[in-house]
Amino acid sequence: MHAPSTPIDTPALLLDSARMMRNIADMQQRMDSLGVAFRPHAKTSKSPQVVQRQLEAGARGITVSTLKEAEQFFAAGVDDILYAVAIVPSKFEHAGRLIQAGLRLTLLVESAEGARALSDFGRTRGLVLPVLVEIDTDGHRSGIAPDSPMLLEVARAFSHDAQGGAELHGVLTHAGSSYGLRTDAALAALAEQERAGCVRAAERLRAAGWPCPVVSVGSTPTALRARALDGVTEVRAGVYVFFDLVMAGVGVCALDDIALSVLCTVIGHQPEAGRLITDAGWMAMSRDRGTQKQAHDHGYGLVCDAQGQAIPQLAFNDANQEHGVLQWTGDPGTDLARRFPLGSTLRIVPNHACATGAQHAAYTVSRPDGGHESWPRFNGW
Amino acid sequence: MHAPSTPIDTPALLLDSARMMRNIADMQQRMDSLGVAFRPHAKTSKSPQVVQRQLEAGARGITVSTLKEAEQFFAAGVDDILYAVAIVPSKFEHAGRLIQAGLRLTLLVESAEGARALSDFGRTRGLVLPVLVEIDTDGHRSGIAPDSPMLLEVARAFSHDAQGGAELHGVLTHAGSSYGLRTDAALAALAEQERAGCVRAAERLRAAGWPCPVVSVGSTPTALRARALDGVTEVRAGVYVFFDLVMAGVGVCALDDIALSVLCTVIGHQPEAGRLITDAGWMAMSRDRGTQKQAHDHGYGLVCDAQGQAIPQLAFNDANQEHGVLQWTGDPGTDLARRFPLGSTLRIVPNHACATGAQHAAYTVSRPDGGHESWPRFNGW
Numbered sequence: 237m238h239a240p241s242t243p244i245d246t247p248a249l250l251l252d253s254a255r256m257m258r259n260i261a262d263m264q265q266r267m268d269s270l271g272v273a274f275r276p277h278a279k280t281s282k283s284p285q286v287v288q289r290q291l292e293a294g295a296r297g298i299t300v301s302t303l304k305e306a307e308q309f310f311a312a313g314v315d316d317i318l319y320a321v322a323i324v325p326s327k328f329e330h331a332g333r334l335i336q337a338g339l340r341l342t343l344l345v346e347s348a349e350g351a352r353a354l355s356d357f358g359r360t361r362g363l364v365l366p367v368l369v370e371i372d373t374d375g376h377r378s379g380i381a382p383d384s385p386m387l388l389e390v391a392r393a394f395s396h397d398a399q400g401g402a403e404l405h406g407v408l409t410h411a412g413s414s415y416g417l418r419t420d421a422a423l424a425a426l427a428e429q430e431r432a433g434c435v436r437a438a439e440r441l442r443a444a445g446w447p448c449p450v451v452s453v454g455s456t457p458t459a460l461r462a463r464a465l466d467g468v469t470e471v472r473a474g475v476y477v478f479f480d481l482v483m484a485g486v487g488v489c490a491l492d493d494i495a496l497s498v499l500c501t502v503i504g505h506q507p508e509a510g511r512l513i514t515d516a517g518w519m520a521m522s523r524d525r526g527t528q529k530q531a532h533d534h535g536y537g538l539v540c541d542a543q544g545q546a547i548p549q550l551a552f553n554d555a556n557q558e559h560g561v562l563q564w565t566g567d568p569g570t571d572l573a574r575r576f577p578l579g580s581t582l583r584i585v586p587n588h589a590c591a592t593g594a595q596h597a598a599y600t601v602s603r604p605d606g607g608h609e610s611w612p613r614f615n616g617w
Numbered sequence: 618m619h620a621p622s623t624p625i626d627t628p629a630l631l632l633d634s635a636r637m638m639r640n641i642a643d644m645q646q647r648m649d650s651l652g653v654a655f656r657p658h659a660k661t662s663k664s665p666q667v668v669q670r671q672l673e674a675g676a677r678g679i680t681v682s683t684l685k686e687a688e689q690f691f692a693a694g695v696d697d698i699l700y701a702v703a704i705v706p707s708k709f710e711h712a713g714r715l716i717q718a719g720l721r722l723t724l725l726v727e728s729a730e731g732a733r734a735l736s737d738f739g740r741t742r743g744l745v746l747p748v749l750v751e752i753d754t755d756g757h758r759s760g761i762a763p764d765s766p767m768l769l770e771v772a773r774a775f776s777h778d779a780q781g782g783a784e785l786h787g788v789l790t791h792a793g794s795s796y797g798l799r800t801d802a803a804l805a806a807l808a809e810q811e812r813a814g815c816v817r818a819a820e821r822l823r824a825a826g827w828p829c830p831v832v833s834v835g836s837t838p839t840a841l842r843a844r845a846l847d848g849v850t851e852v853r854a855g856v857y858v859f860f861d862l863v864m865a866g867v868g869v870c871a872l873d874d875i876a877l878s879v880l881c882t883v884i885g886h887q888p889e890a891g892r893l894i895t896d897a898g899w900m901a902m903s904r905d906r907g908t909q910k911q912a913h914d915h916g917y918g919l920v921c922d923a924q925g926q927a928i929p930q931l932a933f934n935d936a937n938q939e940h941g942v943l944q945w946t947g948d949p950g951t952d953l954a955r956r957f958p959l960g961s962t963l964r965i966v967p968n969h970a971c972a973t974g975a976q977h978a979a980y981t982v983s984r985p986d987g988g989h990e991s992w993p994r995f996n997g998w
Contacts, residue, residue: 523904
């Protein structure tokens with residue numbers, strides 16, 4: 237990515253569209269070759285422009301983590317959305333409004349109580365709601381174990397008739413513990429565990445009489461390291477679209493695959509302490525310290541020059557709300573004020589694209605001609 | 618605070634206005650009794666409604682950390698604002714527009730280069746810009762040491778004439794290292810160090826011929842533990858308005874002084890793991906883990922029931938983007954799904970009010986009648 241040709245107010249969230257387009261194409265091609273549909277998770281970008289490119293590349297529908305995301309993307313023309321967080325009754329009305337407006341919105345439950353409540357709600361609205369059951373394949377967070385007796389209990393709690401209800405459409409899992417792994421072999425093994433557990437749950441349901449057409453799995457690391465996806469119908473992944481330092485630390489991308497960075501300005505020097513101060517503090521980076529437990533702790537992000545070349549001697553060790561504190565670890569004789577003058581710009585590659593993105597209202601997107609444009613993103617619920 | 622009487626979409630940022638009003642009154646009274654003006658830092662709330670109450674209680678002007686804050690609060694009627702981050706040339710135009718529109722905006726520099734550039738800019742605009750010099754009294758972040766020869770060099774770099782320029786109005790310091798202290802004695806000592814260093818810088822400037830009318834100091838912990846503020850003209854503090862778990866850990870507030878919490882809904886149970894899942898993940902709480910190094914690590918926040926009563930057996934150990942993972946540490950025989958049913962609500966007290974606030978677009982404010990209203994807040998730059 238070239239440095240933008242016109243000044244940008246800092247801090248700003250830069251998006252390298254060439255890298256993003258490559259990430260989108262590579263993942264779609266991988267999913268095509270594995271013979272599964274791909275349903276990207278839009279919680280990473282929260283941007284209609286990004287999602288449009290994922291759909292144009294071949295994605296079939298999208299995944300969201302909030303009903304606000306569903307609402308915003310539906311308004312932007314996306315008509316097939318999976319809300320991949322277990323829904324609770326207080327959110328039924330919101331979901332119902334979207335479905336009645338024409339959105340194909342698939343919901344998620346992980347309990348018999350949830351399935352019953354949703355069936356009742358569907359009946360009051362005269363709708364048959366499509367629902368997946370969340371499966372826990374790695375003890376990471378939520379869902380029902382593939383072999384749990386609870387699984388069939390949940391399936392039995394679904395009901396629908398001519399008046400409406402909720403219908404079991406399949407199973408979904410997310411092997412989120414993949415973020416803690418470091419080797420391709422471990423990731424491939426977890427991808428297989430994720431696949432096998434989810435397929436096993438689907439088979440148990442089918443054996444008990446439910447057709448269970450959807451088997452949905454995924455996380456960026458497992459999607460990129462799965463060797464086969466037999467029995468899986470769709471894969472979900474989010475952060476692959478931008479990648480970040482955490483994903484580089486997991487080993488599923490290179491640093492030059494990372495499409496996001498935060499442009500900042502040098503606002504001060506502490507020559508005796510060997511420090512630079514910038515205007516990108518934690519408000520611009522987020523407080524995400526996702527690389528803290530990885531082999532390489534990047535602090536609040538990897539410091540690069542304005543062209544995106546890493547400056548390994550500058551460690552982003554500390555951040556206040558609107559101040560980034562960069563520690564010089566190179567030659568102590570370096571004149572920092574000369575090398576990084578007041579008003580000069582740096583770029584910071586983020587630990588976690590989803591978290592850093594959420595601190596900003598827009599992407600400043602590089603164009604091939606060296607100019608840039610702004611793509612809005614939304615936040616909130 | 619009573620639980621709101623009408624349902625609120627979760628996750629939501631609740632503001633207990635009675636606690637906030639008490640925090641505002643207590644700080645103002647303390648500043649009045651110490652004989653100094655008080656200029657609250659609005660970066661914590663980013664809310665015109667909150668700032669209006671601080672001004673009504675006696676604050677004289679406000680402090681901001683971004684020019685967007687200056688712009689938004691000026692639009693809301695605040696006419697005396699201190700931008701307490703060293704300004705760089707790329708932000709001059711923005712500041713100039715606000716000043717020409719009638720805002721009394723005081724700026725900050727920490728270098729001779731900054732003072733010269735600002736003087737030149739003032740001249741091009743026909744304005745004499747009021748500027749403070751940042752003093753470093755605790756090695757925390759930025760500024761010039763009180764006894765540094767650089768201080769007079771910076772002062773000499775200011776210039777103004779009939780055409781305009783920039784005028785040295787005084788000195789400013791922020792003893793941010795106070796957040797790392799734990800005892801009243803240590804805080805009182807740091808407050809005295811902050812006061813003495815800043816006053817010393819002002820005296821050096823006065824001895825060299827600059828009047829230096831403003832001596833501005835502050836952080837919430839030092840403001841609350843200073844024993845005397847001789848020579849100080851104004852104090853700044855931000856987070857006191859809401860307080861948070863970090864401030865409770867520092868020892869400058871009690872848990873029931875904390876005015877902010879995040880209302881969330883139980884969306885799942887993992888009975889075998891002894892876990893509850895809620896819809897307040899890190900997107901609702903922020904990734905701020907400010908209590909991690911304190912005596913009591915609160916994880917992603919202190920879990921309370923819907924009325925705000927702490928539930929010490931629920932540890933908020935892990936968070937995904939839209940999932941909070943609460944670990945039950947009480948009696949293993951407890952039926953979690955019965956005690957915390959699907960759809961029931963909890964409240965999470967945040968580690969860091971500034972960071973958690975920034976994840977939300979509005980405060981849901983309790984009214985004495987049990988109802989609630991929404992106060993917008995803004996983000997971004």
